[in-house]
Amino acid sequence: MKIKYIALAIVLLVSFKGFSQEEANQEEKSNIQTYTPSKLLSKGQWDIKWGNNLYTQTESANSNGDVKSDGGRSNFFTSTVEVFTGISENSRFNIGAIVEFRSNTIGGRQALSVFSFEDTNTDRKGITSIAPAVKFQPFKNISNLSVQSAIHIPLVDVEQDTNGVFLDQASWIFQNRFFYDYTFENGKWQLFTELNTEYSFGEEGKSYANNTYLLAPSVFMSYFPSNKSTVLGFVQHSQRFGDFTQDYTALGFGGKYQLTDQLNIEALYSNFVRGTDNGLGQSFNLGLRVLF
Numbered sequence: 373m374k375i376k377y378i379a380l381a382i383v384l385l386v387s388f389k390g391f392s393q394e395e396a397n398q399e400e401k402s403n404i405q406t407y408t409p410s411k412l413l414s415k416g417q418w419d420i421k422w423g424n425n426l427y428t429q430t431e432s433a434n435s436n437g438d439v440k441s442d443g444g445r446s447n448f449f450t451s452t453v454e455v456f457t458g459i460s461e462n463s464r465f466n467i468g469a470i471v472e473f474r475s476n477t478i479g480g481r482q483a484l485s486v487f488s489f490e491d492t493n494t495d496r497k498g499i500t501s502i503a504p505a506v507k508f509q510p511f512k513n514i515s516n517l518s519v520q521s522a523i524h525i526p527l528v529d530v531e532q533d534t535n536g537v538f539l540d541q542a543s544w545i546f547q548n549r550f551f552y553d554y555t556f557e558n559g560k561w562q563l564f565t566e567l568n569t570e571y572s573f574g575e576e577g578k579s580y581a582n583n584t585y586l587l588a589p590s591v592f593m594s595y596f597p598s599n600k601s602t603v604l605g606f607v608q609h610s611q612r613f614g615d616f617t618q619d620y621t622a623l624g625f626g627g628k629y630q631l632t633d634q635l636n637i638e639a640l641y642s643n644f645v646r647g648t649d650n651g652l653g654q655s656f657n658l659g660l661r662v663l664f
Contacts (some may be wrong), residue, residue, distance in 0.1 A: 387503035400597050402630040403663050408564055410516045410551040412568060413466050414507050415457030420662045421454040428483040429653025430646075433620075437648045442481030446651070448538075449487070455505060464509040470522060472501045474540050493535040500528050503547075520549040543579035544573040562602075564592040584614035600630035608642070620647030626657070634664045 413419055427448045431439055456468030456482045477488040479494035489497060505522035509515060524545035553564040570586035573577065588610040594602045604626055611619045624642030631637055640657040644650070 373563050392524040392561075399521075402636075403634075403661075404602055404628045404636050405555075405559075405596060405599060407442075407663055408516075408551070408553045408562070409520075409549075409566065410518050410553045412507060414461050414516075415458045415461055415465045417458045418662075418664055419454075419456045419466075419468075421659060422661075423452045423454070423659040425452075425654040425655055425657050426483065426486065426652055427478075427651070429651040431653070432651045433647045433649070435645065436647050439652060442651075444478065445483065446478045446653075447476060447477045447483050447486045447544065454505075456505070461585060462512075464512070466507040467662065468505045470503040470505055470524070471499065472540070472636055474498065474500045476537060476539060478535075478537055479517065481639065487556045494537065496533065496537045496539045498527070498539065501526050501545075503545075516554065517550075517552045520547075520551070521560065522547045526574070530659050541572065541579050541581050541590075543574040543581045545581075546571045546573070559597070562596070566590045566592075579614055582615065584612050584616050586612045601627065603627045606640075607641075618649035620644050620649070620650040620652075623657075624655075634662055636661050636663075 377604065388480070407413075407419070409463040411486070427631045430443060430445050432442055433439055435573040439579075453471045454468060456466045456541045458466050460466075475489065475495070475497040477485045477495040481494060485495070489494075497599060501524045501615070503521060503522040503524040509518050511517060522545075524547060524567040526542050526544060528542045530542045531542045533542065535610055549569075552566075553562060555562045557581040566587070566589070567592070570588075572581040572584050572643075574582050588608065590606060590608040592604050594604040596602045606624050606626075608622045608624075609619070610621075622642045622644045624640055625641030627640065628636055628638045636658040638656075638657070640660065642655045642657075644652045645652070646652070
């Protein structure tokens with residue numbers, strides 16, 4: 373009988389230790405592992421993202437896909453602030469807003485000229501759009517699938533001025549983004565996919581993008597060297613069709629790092645390897661995210 377009691381005690385001790393280790397491993401997960409774009413916020417949680425994208429080009433592709441020189445460097449800087457909060461008890465519905473600021477330069481100026489904020493005939497800048505948005509989980513049993521819908525309201529009257537400087541679309545945009553991620557069993561690898569869909573509309577003749585549809589699928593593969601860091605590679609394709617057509621394919625890589633329990637930083641690089649009626653440049657992204 374004593375041997376049975378001792379064996380039972382050992383089994384209970386091992387089981388308790390296993391449960392404790394499992395709970396510890398769950399607690400060790402960082403925000404960059406848990407809160408992918410597919411994951412919705414709990415009621416009362418806040419997610420604030422500040423993303424900065426610098427795109428620069430000296431070449432573009434025409435309607436046949438042939439590469440041509442632009443005769444000088446063009447630069448396009450976009451700074452985006454996204455704020456979302458959870459409002460439902462079951463963590464299946466979030467609301468938020470998106471604001472975009474742009475600064476663009478042409479005429480062969482250096483890529484970093486977008487940060488000079490000078491007032492010349494080769495640059496334009498300003499807040500170009502605002503967008504109320506909702507994010508929801510369509511299926512109760514699939515927590516890693518979500519949809520984000522937004523209406524982008526343009527604050528731009530003239531897309532391209534008389535000096536040839538383009539700022540942003542003057543059309544309204546109805547956007548839906550579909551997010552899905554899958555974490556492999558060992559927890560070191562994660563697959564993330566996104567399908568961005570847009571319909572642009574507005575006053576006739578005001579925007580090149582009016583009456584066009586955009587489909588942009590993206591695939592990201594992430595590896596977690598530690599629970600606070602990740603490195604990733606991705607491929608993205610964008611296809612616009614309707615009254616105006618264009619497309620491009622981009623490849624890139626980057627990483628994320630958890631600075632504190634609430635703050636993480638992200639850096640990405642992408643190269644536009646092909647396209648039609650589109651630029652063939654490079655983009656550099658740096659972002660901060662606060663989640664509390």
